[in-house]
Amino acid sequence: MVLRFALTASVVVFLFSPAVGFAGSNAPLQIIVSKNQQSLVVYDGDAVIATSAVSTGKAGHSTPTGIFSILEKRRHHKSNIYSNAPMPFMQRLTWSGIALHGSNHVPAYPASHGCVRLPSKFAASLFKMTSRGVHVLITDRQVSPTEVSSAVLFQRNPAPGENPAPLSDVPLRPAISQTETMPVEVAMTEASTANSVIKAEDREPIRMLITRRGERDIKRAVQSALNQLGYVAGVPDGHIGPDTTAAINAFQTAEGSTVDGKLTPELTEAIFRKAGRDVPPNGVILVRQGFKPIFEAGVTIDKPEQALGTHFLQFQEIDEGKSEGKWYGVPLENHLPSSVKKRLGIAADADASAFNAVQRTLGRLTVSDDVRERIGGLLADGSSLSISDMESGLETGDGTDFITITRASPRG
Incomplete structure (x- = not known):
């Protein structure tokens, strides 16, 4: 079923009011922004919680598409690039300057300098609903999460063991701006907060990325x-x-x-x-928690000549007393450059619109039992799994989850 939204810049539709008790909830939300529809939808699993009109980046200042999460929240914020322009209820998505924020000018077309503008009242309500780490997907066409069943997906261990020690050799790449040559509407940091992380709690959600093992x-x-x-x-x-x-x-x-x-x-x-070692498998799973690397392990990718595509999945507990939970997934359009496909040995592209695209990709992955057990001991409500042919990129670094930038259409 495809959700269709009739939105205008002045109309905000709430299907669930934060005032009724949703604000401050620990429900693992995810937010999906559609550039084609100029809309934002808040999901709890596959249930729509709230929707709003938005205004994304105009020509020359395009809002990047991909998988992001909220890195920082500021009730009062001003841009130090665009004449101290007010950016109330700012929720940062990248350290290079992309954010959600309120505005009194949210036309029904792209008009920002790269950020996602929200109507002021909705921005205030959304600010109350979210916390750091909430995932935000920005896409061209409208997509929505659906429940995904696969034996490959992880489930919680009934009696989790100790958290593994952090991995010391995972490089943290500094965030840089996108490849756009024009400036973007930047939410600059007023203080050095890039290295601050959420205080770890028991069963804090983990972030996982499965990708090809690079050279x-x-x-x-x-x-x-x-x-x-x-x-x-x-x-x-x-x-x-x-x-x-x-x-x-x-x-x-x-x-x-x-x-x-x-x-x-x-x-x-x-x-x-x-050295008595096996040749490393052709895939790898990277695990983060609290915006920091935890460990990585090998994954075997079947039919490596076929693109994996880009997919996002989020875990949601059914019952705190049970180890079983549900996974909700979204396939994302992502066109790889021919040079990248040649380097990775990819001969066939992925089709995000294909039936059961997420399940088909999951069916090509093999994760060892010991790795599954280790992840099962860390899995918590709101944990997520991203799958991509390419590494998360330069936006992933100190103080971030895995950030995956997608390319919605081939470039000439």
Whole structure:
């Protein structure tokens, strides 16, 4: 069933009033903004809670599409780029400047400098309904979450174990602005808050990203294996510098092979075999909690020549006393550049509009039992899973969840 909304800039439709008791609720909400419809819809699972008209970025200042979450909330905020323009009830989506905020000018067409403008009264109500970490999806066409059933999806363990130690070698990439050459309507930080995180609580929701294991990940694993074998490759950072090249040369000398310092697939396999390790699987699951990396593990992707597509799923408890919960998913349109597809070995594109697109992608993923058990011990109401062919990108960094930027249409 496709939801259709008739919205104007002056009409805000509440299907559930925050005043009745929804404000401050711990329900795992998600917000979906449609640029084509110039609309915002708040969901609790697959139930519509509230809707509003919005105004997104105009030509030259386009609002990025993708998977975001609320990083910061400020009741009173002003832009320090656009003449201290007021941005009341600001809810930040990226540290590079994209936010939801109230405005007295919300026409029924794109008019902002990149942010998502909301009618002032609705912005105030939405501000009360949300908390940091609430997911916001920005899409071109209107989409809505539906319940997804799959044996691949995680469920809570009845008796969760201890939280794993944070992973030390997951690089935190600094947030940068989008590739738009024109400036965007920026919600600048007045104080250094990028490193502040929500105080951890028991069973705090985790954020997961399943993606292809990149070339840099393989190189990091090779560096780790060389270090294990006694060849000093330096800190595993995924970059083949002088130390790593010297370690490769030393390994080739010791093994009696041609010494050229080149890391080929055959040499990679030989290094892992010597270290008693398996070649890393072609996919990886990254886990964050409280805006910080927790751990990562391998995932096997079947038919890797086919694009995974981009999908977002959120977990919702049925009963706090039971381990079973429901997952609600949304497939997102995302066109990969031909150069990226060539680098990743993708020969067939994904179709976000295909029947059961989310389930089909999930059916191609294999996660080991020990990883499933570890995630089951961390899973909490509101936990989420993103799936994408590409890593989350440069917007993911210190003080963020996984941010996935999508491309809604191919570029010439």
